[in-house]
Amino acid sequence: MLTSFHLRSLGLALVLAGAAGCSSPKTAIYEHENFDDSGTFSRDYPVSEVAACEAARRALLSQGYIITSSDPKLVSGNKSFQQTGETHLQISFSIVCAKDGSADHHSTMFANALQDRYALKKVNNSASLGVGVLGSVSMPIGSTDDSMVKVASETVTSPKFYERYFALVDVFLPQEVKAAEHLPEKPKADLGVPEPKAAQATDKVEASKEVPVAPLAPVAPAVLQPIAPSPQVAPIAPQEVPAPAVPVETTPALPAPTEAIPPLPTPAQ
Template structure:
């Protein structure tokens, strides 16, 4: 009996451990989806990437300096929901040119209706009660994740290369 309990103990402890952390899985290895080297200086590279986003209808917001910025574009999903594609970009000088770092996130939002009612009364003193109800629509983020599709990033890098004038 004691042996059986000792064999089951590790299984029970593993089951109670809860979900793993995403941070524990990070190994900080460079991913070619999120970086591309170009044979140009960082400022013209960032300008080309900015023009690509502006030309495709993205709203471009400046970052902390001229070499960082983000772009966002919204898509209607249905009558109550929309999705937002957001790109975060940074350009950095590198040996023989510059590196463009890109991370894209996709977030989905939905409209949720909330109802709240309150009733206050003192039935023993007087048959009077006061009630109030409110109803409102709130935007709620339903999901979000980093875009992992390699072809998405490749299409973006090709567009930046075209904007730079086809220089490789």
């Protein structure tokens, strides 16, 4: 004959068995991967794979990322963010450029961003004492050190995040490619990239040309006042300058002849 204790135990066991039968197993995370071609992580560009990766590298450099790879078809970079005094965030970019076999000078860029979270943790360090017979013995004397420990790692899946990055890559494509493909020219200032000073000066000059200038009001002619004649000044009489004295040379007088000159004889007739 069953007692009340046995009846209660049997009822509890039936309830637990029913709850276990009704509960369904948890869905694994990889079951959400449907591998559809959403285009979130890839873009096609009308350039070679080397030119596409060069534009991707320049886009990361313009935003403060540190490039850690030197392969012309692979770009890796990371950027750190200090949220609080005890938490740290790091975004690591990995970009692969592959040649598109459908057309020449076309490539596909695959971008992936990984977000790692770090937290400040205390690590206990215990001291060890070596004994020849017993070996190494751990002593309770130790210390604690603070260190950053990775606590989470997740792939960034936001479509808007990758759209902003691919839009910045379009800015760094060669000018002739954008002109041939009729890609819209987006201002670099809207994407966080400073423009050259020469371009800014040209834009200011063009903007000043487009601004209409109001016509100037006619200016009344100025009335000229007659100039009063200046008082006449009496002319100054020229002063006579004495001529310099020139020494006169005197010639000595010739002596008078003492004897008379006889007359010439007349010819005979």
